[in-house]
Amino acid sequence: MxxxxxxxxxxxxxxxxxxxxxxxxxxxxxxxxxxxxxxxxxxxxxxxxxxxxxxxxxxxxxxxxxxxxxxxxxxxxxxxxxxxxxxxxxxxxxxxxxxxxVCSDTGYRGTKTCGCLKEALAEVEFESSGLAKLALTQSFDTFDLSFYTGGDRSMMQTNRDMLLSFADNFGERRGESWLLIGATGLGKTHLSTSVAVKVIKAGYSVVYDSVDRIIAAFEERRFGGDYTSGSERKYTECDLLIIDDLGTELCNQFTVSCLYKVINDRLVNGLSTIINTNLSQEELRDRYTDRIASRLFGEYMPLLFYGTDVRRLKIARR
Ligand SMILES: [Zn+2]
Known part of the structure; x- marks a missing residue:
């Protein structure tokens, strides 16, 4: 889509x-x-x-x-x-x-879409993607490796390069999914946002949301919400879904089944997902069912984030 x-x-x-x-x-x-x-x-x-x-x-x-x-x-x-x-x-x-x-504000040059319309499309998509305005300043270029030391730094560089290459080649690599694992403040949000910005600019639909809001959309439907609005459909149909902070939501049978539906539908339809979590693999397995864990560990590329809280380091440097 x-x-x-x-x-x-x-x-x-x-x-x-x-x-x-x-x-x-x-x-x-x-x-x-x-x-x-x-x-x-x-x-x-x-x-x-x-x-x-x-x-x-x-x-x-x-x-x-x-x-x-x-x-x-x-x-x-x-x-x-x-x-x-x-x-x-x-x-x-x-x-x-x-x-x-160039196009006298028609948006087209002959049958081709003019650059100005492409920009407007990316802007609108960016607004509706759920990404904060702040995200525009988060890019691969502003990802500062100097906050990481020793082995952490080379690992972070690998993480960055792998996600950058994925974002740059999203057209051919659509369907690949990523599991970003590590404590808060190590750059998971920064890197996944950088991917989102590039993918939107390349003309694809992106949704960035927390698990809570995804579950809320499914809940709305469950409690007789507007069936035609299909607000939960964007989570199963967008080209790239980024789920932030998996593991911070209230966990029950309903949330697990919603999460399974999103993860599974996207895999079946060949759509990419990035999940950020600060749970370890063992914690993920304990918290969610085997059905979800086997999808995450079998189909997602895991990237580990180690280091000292970058947000705290940044504040300390000021
Ligand atoms: Zn134009």
Whole structure:
């Protein structure tokens, strides 16, 4: 599943509103110039006339040279800019000032998606992914290995490199899943967030959430919540799901069966999951059923995080 329909609609609406704004600004400028600077308004009218003449020359063959009309138009534009400037207006006051001149705020170049729409899509997806704004500053580049020493550092470097390579090649490696094991404050969240940001930018749907919120979505359905909203479906259908802090939730038969459904559905459908936990393998096995443990240990790539709490080190360094 690429971006959801909702994400696409919202991104297109952003581009559409930019275009609407550019055009209404332009219309307001024309009105203003018609009122206060007739000299410029007249040149502007002649420029538009050249457009019509080119159209007629091409379509009905009026015999006029298109090149000649274009030259005339360029000269008029230069004149218009000079008049505007002389009277204290910006030279481009009568241009339509699109946010993206490449596609004139349509979002498309021919049949191709313009870069501006891709950016808007990533932005909207980022907002709906559950990642905090703060996450934008967390990237592989800002992952500081100097907080780790000795063997910890080389292990962390391996962890970073493996996740970076996964994120960079998500298209081909979709379906791989990771289990990030280690105490709080060792960079599990930082690295999994860095993966999320890259994967979103590459055009995939990502959801980042705690176990509690995932369970809450299933609970809502269980207690007769809105069946059509399917808010729990994003957890089983997004391209990449990141479950933060597995092991901190209330554990009962219901939560375990929800968790099993999410983990198993995603494996069956070939979708990637990253799980962060500070439970050891033994604790995971004790806490969850064998059904879950066998999925996690059989199908997920485990990465161990060792070291001293990086968050505390960072504060100490300030
Ligand atoms: Zn564009």
């Amino acid at each position: 690429p971006y959801s329909k909702d994400t696409v609609e919202r991104a297109k609406a952003i581009i559409r509103s930019r275009r609407d704004k550019a055009i209404s600004d332009w219309e307001a400028h024309i009105k203003q110039i018609n009122r206060s600077l007739p000299e410029a308004a007249e040149i502007d009218a002649r420029i538009r006339e050249t457009g019509m003449r080119i159209y007629r020359a091409v379509v009905s063959g009026t015999g006029e040279s298109v090149d000649e009309i274009k030259k005339e138009s360029t000269a008029l534009t230069r004149e218009l800019r000079a008049v505007l400037k002389k009277n204290g207006y910006p030279e481009n006051y009568l241009d339509v000032n699109y946010t993206c001149p």
